[in-house]
Amino acid sequence: MDIVIRQVDSAEYEDLGEITAQAYLQDGLLDFGHSDEYLGELRDVAKRAAAAEVLVAVRNGRVVGGVTLVPTGGPLADIAGPGEAEIRMLAVSREARGQGAGEALVRACIDRARATAGCVRIVLSTQRTMHGAHRIYERLGFVRTPDRDWNPIPQLSDITLLTYELTL
Secondary structure, X not given: OOEEEEEOOHHHHHHHHHHHHHXXXXXXXXXXXXHOOHHHHXXXXXXXXXXXXXXEEEEOOEEEEEEEEEOOOOOOOOOOOOXXXXXXXXXXXXXXXXXXXXXXXXXXXXXXXXXXXXXXXXXXXXXXXXXXXXHHHHHOXXXXXXXXXXXOOOXXXXXXXXXXXXXX
């Protein structure tokens, strides 16, 4: 059955939060594992939905992934400047990977950014080991922007995030 991309419903916050947290944990993306402070942010879909657009991928009536789109800056924007939307926290459940959900979520972000007045580009940050996500971004036309790479935890020198952008 096809994947449907739509805005998250509040009844799905807990499921999406757990999918996102588990994706990061299972892929070894949290330096401090289950005690990582970022785990709380990943699970807090309500907070994200209050400040940005949260989209879900649904297959057979079940949420299998999600993404946060920050269309015009705000508290969830890490690197977006004026005229830039930002993609955050793309996650797909392990059992649904490789079936197009991640790409469909990113395409939906692109479509929404194009429909946002004044938006000329989409930016995002990603970890070095997120190779599947990198392939999606590059297939959809995103290009690396090494001059924007950054470290969210400056006291830990090995956590540099890679950045990409897509000019709309």
